Amino acid sequence: MLRQTVLGLLLACAVSFSRCSPFGDGGMLILWAQTASQISEFPAQDGVVTPNPWHFYSRMSLYRLVIGATDKYMGTMGTGNTDSPLWGLPLQLGWMLNSGRLGDPSGASTCGLDTGDTTCISTESWWACENYFVSVLPFLSAAQNGILGDGLQVRMQVPEGVTNYCTTYAECAAAFPDAMAKWDQFFQGLKASVDSPLPDAEKRDAILGLYWEAHMASTYASAACDAKKTHYSAQEVSFSQSWVNSAEFVSAARFQSSLDNASKFITPLPSRILKDGDVAPDIADLSTEENNSLQVFARIDSINASMGGTLVTMWKRSMCSVQARLKGAELLEQMLLSPASSPVTIVSMGAAIAMTC
Template structure:
């Protein structure tokens, strides 16, 4: 049943060419993931999940969200306000758009003709997501969110060399990344008398510090980009660049907010010749998103990186970060919002800091 469901979702995505990120109002395959840590494989009292299986990796997110929710009250009164919700939705999009499948064609991993739950070690997207799933999960386990005695040793299927598999291993290889995830997960022990909006901003700041540290460490995945078209590589680069803006604004990547930003993402891997805003088999929203991502990346490159620096400078207070989040929504979701307006507002905000 699991494979049939996944195949159906992948088929739907490939036919429609629009992002499929929800299944009955939850992230893709959510109902089939582990509801408790003991649902994952255990050997000799050590948790041994396989991070190259989609359901296991998606389970990491379900378990982390459930364990940290009691400490996220400042995010809002809803059940899906945690910033961690953006991660499983994004991961689901990678699955349904075919970005976790073997891009070399050498295996059927992740393809409808093979194991649809397989994450290919050759996938650049799967590699980047490793830093946003395995590392935070190991940190959460180390901080006692799944029980004080829980030890985790990730499985290492054939062809997955070079990826850290334990907290100690990852801390050695990526000390800064693990330290920042530790800081985020230690939020439960922080006694704060800050107003709720400032406490919220502080937690979001810790989350995005860790998130961006993971993305920067994912530079280790760069050689895998050779498996993709120039169009896909350019999109991947602009997708990474967009995170600089989102993170600086301390975006609250709740379920609702993340849906808005992820739904317009391209529902298939880009091929040679795909050029937004004129990709015929993609929706107007997908073409618009690809165009805006490309504009933000090229403009920053043209300005020698100063656009990102100016944006970071403008995000200097709780108030300006709130305004920044609103402006990003306008830029990405409202086709009538001019890029020149974006530039002029940033300039004004930066000079007021």
Template sequence: MLRPVVQCLLLACAVSLSSTAVVLEDGKPLQWSHAFSQVTELPEQNGVTTPNPSHFLHRMSFYKLLIAATDPYMGTMGTGAEDSPVWGLAIQLAWLLSSGRLADPTGQTNCGLGEPMCISLNSWWSCNYFVSALPFLSAAQQGFLIPGMQVQMQIPEGFGEYCSNYADCATKYPDAMNKWDAFFQGLRDAATSPLPDSEKKDLLLGLYWAAQMASIYASSACNAKQSLYSSEEISFANSWLNSAEYVSAAHFQSNLVLSSKFVVPLPGRVLKEGDVAPNIADLTAEENHSLNTFTWMKNINTLLGGTLVSMWQKAMCSPTTREKGRTLLEQLMLDPSFATPTFLSIITGMSTRTMT
């Protein structure tokens, strides 16, 4: 249960942002034009790059720099400049800012409210750190940014769940760092691979999502921070995490256009006690629909003892079924007329066929 003062702060933030979170600005994620285009624009001390992950522009810069550094290796993703799957993480960060989820939920600071570019490390949602700082550190270690580049994140005392440099992250969260290393190495290998582009694309997306999921699992180090939110926000957060299992298994290509379509209907403010979809008055029909769908997927999976996720993962066993899965997810999340029981029956059928 949120303390009244915290509820007031979050509600005030929500009102100022309106019910629908704006994630794009001139066709790019919020603040993209202000994010750094060169690694040398980040803070530096004694030859060591020292970004501040509590500053929104620094985190957005991680993505801008990553996309620029890896685009030459992303030819299998498409011919456009916005086909990299990393765009999805940038869009997600923009939504977290716009919806007020990066603000301090304790109410003890003005971070994220009066200081809009401030990311509060008290926020559970700020543990987006694991899908922003970790890939950036890995890319630097793998030589994608500047040869020999050293990075030391500015992490204040008292936040031991965060790691601050490559060696620290590799020690605390070895699975996540190993998988990001594998993704970046896979990008290099794909450049000389004789495989058809379609196979290389599916392979690279598999490596990318394996790394992203490992970072999401690592973020469980922040779970205690969920207690600062309403039960409705906690339920949504957990449902949102659960949904990643589906998009990951389907090797979703989280480019700029597709990611925007999936993120725009997410709730544009922090949920409060009594917010029950699909009847939240100050949220749009699309936001209510997405919340209702997330909740349904999580509840059904729980009732089935976790087998909905496992059935989906078994069904997503080939490029062909993964393509069908991506279409199915788009229908489920974006088409209010698409019945959730239909989703369940299709998964059951697909999963059964893969075992015969």
């Protein structure tokens, strides 16, 4: 029943893009109750299921179905039904909707804008394109690996005239072989984990390792979306790159992106697309927390650049054990949520953690 929380009460908040939390009562995602809970709720043609990932409810449904189908393999993550690391993905999509980042930034249509269909996801949005790689690709892999039922065939719908998105497992595997292979390994590893003799802590860490390898492979593949960045301000482009770069640190720490954990990182993200002239911490219509998160992202990028890119390398090397990764995840959370923390701490703490390797 938790997943059936009355999230529909927050529909007006979400579709009007007002600045409000992407979470409903009980900490659940807005609009979750409007998504599909069974594959049979998707349209089908000639025995092939045909979801429409260019509609918010349908794309969010991809997450709901995969999360529901993999819950039985996630026992080492915790005792609740929101402990799966997959929860970080629908949280990101909910934030993108609320902040207007799924709308058409080109001006060619009103798709996703408050002057049109606010649940439409634009093929011209860089954010929507990047998210395609962590929504459609894992869903197609889950279907291919029998997670969603035996013999399930899926072909994603695509708007007329749009040709630069893969729509089937075979197409995506041909276009982005590393990303699809990593998602295959994740789902196969999940199924195998049931019979694994490893202690729960090690099993959990192994599952998170497979998840983040797949997530990062999709992130790298989403470089195919980069041309769409021309629609945005320099400030939004800089933030988008910082947001992508931050995943390097989070993934190396094998952060357990459960609903509760991931929400701490999603809530302070900027609640609108950044414009020319937006300079944190002095963006008047953004909250203190939003300004702080933008500063943290910018400082990490600045430090990494000044070190010739070696900050990420050093951090990855320091995440060499289960305990080191737990400490790393705690450090990242502290840095983002505490205004008094400095990204420089990554350097000193990363070096200290590395000494234990």
